[in-house]
Amino acid sequence: MSRSRPVPEPCAQDAPLLQATGLVKTHYGEGTPAHAVRGVDLAVRQGEFVAVTGPSGAGKSTLLHLLGGLQRPDSGSLWLDGERTDAYSEARWAAERRRRIGIVFQFFNLVSNLSVADNVELPALLTGLSTRKARTEREHLFAELGLEGKERSMPGELSGGEQQRVALARALVNHPPLLLADEPAGSLDSRGTREVTRLLSRFHQRGQTIVLVTHDARVASAADRVISFFDGRIADDAALDTAPARGTGISGVLELKG
Numbered sequence: 001m002s003r004s005r006p007v008p009e010p011c012a013q014d015a016p017l018l019q020a021t022g023l024v025k026t027h028y029g030e031g032t033p034a035h036a037v038r039g040v041d042l043a044v045r046q047g048e049f050v051a052v053t054g055p056s057g058a059g060k061s062t063l064l065h066l067l068g069g070l071q072r073p074d075s076g077s078l079w080l081d082g083e084r085t086d087a088y089s090e091a092r093w094a095a096e097r098r099r100r101i102g103i104v105f106q107f108f109n110l111v112s113n114l115s116v117a118d119n120v121e122l123p124a125l126l127t128g129l130s131t132r133k134a135r136t137e138r139e140h141l142f143a144e145l146g147l148e149g150k151e152r153s154m155p156g157e158l159s160g161g162e163q164q165r166v167a168l169a170r171a172l173v174n175h176p177p178l179l180l181a182d183e184p185a186g187s188l189d190s191r192g193t194r195e196v197t198r199l200l201s202r203f204h205q206r207g208q209t210i211v212l213v214t215h216d217a218r219v220a221s222a223a224d225r226v227i228s229f230f231d232g233r234i235a236d237d238a239a240l241d242t243a244p245a246r247g248t249g250i251s252g253v254l255e256l257k258g
């Protein structure tokens, strides 16, 4: 039986940062259709750190792709900050992602023929920041993420952990309200996993809303809410009692416990 939280009707005032109702997505490949997401209701409030866990093939990545507009649902709706996204064009989604949704992937997805500094500054320039401001933003993030001195490196010259930190900087350079991460430590060793988990926790403590997909319990333990995903559905949705309520994430914890 599904134990997902009841999702209130979206309304513009006091709307969750992200809200999904009845999301369904089936992949039609060569063989049998894969019913990856079979009806998901979900609300994520500002400041929450949500980990989506579950077995391989459960549909976690598909769900994350739906939440970021990288894939379209077959049915169901998605609201960003109270605004319905159903009618967004691809161009509109791309613009919204640049401004409002940072995304980190398992394999970094950096542009291999651009320096790591350019990888991070490019999305800032695309939102209209001046060259100087984009550079300043990038410099702050590089200092924060321990990437100083790596500016001119090409992605392929960095370790996996360093590349993921660059990807994190790129995702955050426009200060998006929402950060989505798909197995951010999935291709990292233990040290890289600890590092990226610590950084995500740090950004969350400052109020960053995060939704990540992971099969790694070490990464999930940094979240203050864990959703167990099974066979395309939310099987469980719970605040972690052991996690201290941090930043604005406390609202999500109190909401569940109250």
Ligand SMILES: Nc1ncnc2c1ncn2[C@@H]1O[C@H](COP(=O)(O)OP(=O)(O)OP(=O)(O)O)[C@@H](O)[C@H]1O
Binding pocket: 027, 028, 029, 034, 035, 036, 054, 055, 056, 057, 058, 059, 060, 061, 062, 063, 215
């Ligand atoms: N582009 C695609 N075309 C066809 N089938 C797909 C596609 N993407 C995912 N699937 C299928 O949809 C189902 C859910 O896949 P998804 O990657 O969302 O699960 P997951 O829980 O993220 O798995 P993993 O942890 O292994 O990444 C699987 O059966 C998968 O094979």
